[in-house]
Amino acid sequence: MSAIKHSPGPWTVDTIDNEGEYSLGGDESACGFKSHAVLDANGRVLFDSLNSEVAEIHEEIDEDARYAWDGQSECDLRLAAAAPELLEALQYALPYLEACVPNPRNGVNADYSVDVNCVDRARAAIAKATGAQS
Template sequence: MAKLCKPSPGPWEVDTVDNDGMYGDGPDAHSGFKSYAVYDANGQALFDSINSDAIEVDVEYDEFGAYAWDRVGEANLTLASASPDMLLALQEVLKTPGLQSGVQAMCAAAVAKATGRDVADVVKGI
C-alpha cells in the first residue's frame, strides 16, 4: 500500500451548514435542517454530511420556532474531526515501553489505516 500524502493541518473543527433537504413523511414533511462540515486549521472545508444517506433529523421547538439538525451527521463528523488528534495520541501510545501486545496491535492497525501504511511498517518504526 502506498503511503498517503500529508493530510490537511489540524486541529479540525466541526460547524453547521444549511441543508435544504426534506425530513419527515406526508403532512409532517418539512424542508431545511442543519448538517455538519469539518474544517481544517486554515478554515478550509474538508467534507460535510449534506448528501449523507445516514441522516436522522431531530427537531427542538422554542419561542423562536423549530430547530432541526442531523444528529447522525453531527456525531459522525464530530468523530471525524478528532482524527488528527487521535492519530497523534496513538503514535505517542505506541512509544510507551512495555505496551501490551494486544494494545500495540490495535494502535498500530489504526495508525496504519490512518496513514496508508502497512501495520508491519508502523510496528518497525516504533
C-alpha cells in the first residue's frame, strides 16, 4: 500500500452548536443552529458545513427556543468521514478481487469470478483517493 498522504484517520463528524439567529425567511427565526464538521484523529477540523450550498434545513421547536440544523450536510459529512476507512478497506480487498478475475493462468473459473469491471472500479476509486494515475 502507498504511504498515506491525507490527514490521519479515523475521521469523525462532530455537531457544532452555533449562536446567533438563523432565518428561513419571514418573521420567525431560530435562536441557534447546528452545523457539522469532520475532524481528523487529532481533533482538527478538516471541513465543515457552514458554507454548504446543498443545505437542507430542519427546525425543532421546544418551550424555550427554535433550533435549526442542516440534515443534508450531516449525511454528506458522515460519508466523507468514512473515507479513510473506505480507502483502507478497498486497498486491502483489491488483491483478493484481482485474484478472482477470470484468467486461465491463475485457474479462476469464469462461473465463480469477480466481474472485471468491479476490479477496474476499485482501482479507479483508489487512484482518485490517492491522487495516483489510473
